[in-house]
Amino acid sequence: MTKVKVETKRFDPADYVRSDEEAALYISDALAGGDPSxxxxxxxxxxxxxxxxxxxxxxxxxxxxxxxGLSAEGNPTLATVLAVLKELGMTLKVEPEGRAA
Structure with a gap:
């Protein structure tokens, strides 16, 4: 059997976040998941x-x-998160979860 060497390239999602809308959706999806990391x-x-x-x-x-701070192992302060989001042209929005009373 012949071994085939396959070259791979490290995947970085930052290469695929191109627009403000994509960036907002990406962060919103992470927020919806509820995992701080x-x-x-x-x-x-x-x-x-x-x-x-x-x-x-x-x-x-x-x-x-x-x-x-902004890595999966990081634990940024709220001040850092708000400052970064502001410079990215984004805001943090809170909405009711929609649970039945």
Missing amino acids: EVAAAIGTVARARGASGLARATGISRAALYK
């Missing part, structure tokens, strides 16, 4: 897609702190 990672993905260096300058948060 997924929310942080989704915001981090959008931050990378938009350019973390410029975002770091605009928010006053170091690029390293953004990468660390």
Whole structure:
């Protein structure tokens, strides 16, 4: 049997978040899931897609702190999340869950 070597490339969702609408849907989907690590990672993905260096300058948060806090292992403060979302041109919205009383 002949072995075939297959070259693979690391998948980065930041390469596929192109528009504001896609970014908002991506983050909203993570919020709907309710897992804080997924929310942080989704915001981090959008931050990378938009350019973390410029975002770091605009928010006053170091690029390293953004990468660390906005990862699946991170635990960003609410202040960080709000600052990053503001610079991304997004807001955090809260709605009733729609549970029956």
